[in-house]
Amino acid sequence: MTAALFGFGEQYGMHWLPANRLISIGHLLMTIGMLCWLYVLVGFPLRRLGMPLAAAAVGLGTVATNLPGGGAPRLGDVAFSLTLIWLAVEVCRRHGITLAHLGIAPPGSRTLAGRAEASQVAYGTVLSCLTVGLGAALIRWAATGLGLPTAPISQQVLLGLPSSPLDVMVRMLGTAVIEDLAVVAATTALLSAARRPAREIYTVIIAIEIAIHAYFGLPAFSTAFYAAYRVYLYRRHGRLTPMLIGHAAWDSAIMIGWFLPSWLASAPAALLLAGTWATEQYLTRRGKKQQATEPRAACNATLETPSAQSPSVSRL
Secondary structure, three states: OHHHHHHHHHHOOOOOOOHHHHHHHHHHHHHHHHHHHHHHHHHOOOOOOHHHHHHHHHHHHHHHHOOOOOOOHHHHHHHHHHHHHHHHHHHHHHOOOOHHHHOOOOOOOOOHHHHHHHHHHHHHHHHHHHHHHHHHHHHHHHHHHOOOOOOOOOHHHHOOOOOOHHHHHHHHHHHHHHHHHHHHHHHHHHHHHOOOOHHHHHHHHHHHHHHHOHHHOHHHHHHHHHHHHHHHHHHHHOOOHHHHHHHHHHHHHHHHHHOOOHHHOOHHHHHHHHHHHHHHHHHHHHHHHHHHHHHHHHHHHHHOOHHHOOOOHHHO
């Protein structure tokens, strides 16, 4: 987030000479603080010795791979992401929020109604991701018309991603998991447990999402609807797994497009959007048919029971 904000400032004339060093030191300090917090959560009170030992091992590995000038920056990103996810889960558990409460395989998720609801969340997530690209293009067009500077290069170059598809996939999918689990689900669940109003939940998460994508420049504000709609989906349905799947699938489609010819770059995203829409429509129709047949079956079963039959003359 800090690197993204520095990148935003540089696009508009704010040059930070020691920016890279400040970011590296800040990232390392944040990593150490995050690991200390995680160790306290899993070690006090001590329930299982393996948890603090695992936290210590993860901590040493994460700090070692995130040292400034280290030789494994991508491995450091993965270690940092996994630690942040673990910390978010442990903080939620400390406040009584289990994985099922977070929306990972909640009760009823394997029923037809649960699958239909999951498809709605996945399709809504893909749709919200689409609005980021469309909104960014609209803001970039308006900014260019007003003479404001915008990022002249692609997201792939802005993120400093290399040409390896596997490296790109690991980096972006990790970001998707962090955004959905830590930013949307954990933040919403914790603020809701603290009885904070809905407007505060929306404001906090929208601000975080804009800051994370600040390297876009002004088009970063296109993530406002993207963040708000995902919060709405989560608050309404309480389903995290389909949101993760939809977000990861969209990022994968976009990344595949980066390595295709320009005239085919949008094809994976278009196919994903059509596929999730068709799946959502199919499962929703099946769910409605099941809901229509269940009352009839319940009514017939009630009429067939002796207590529901008309009383005979001999019993009167």
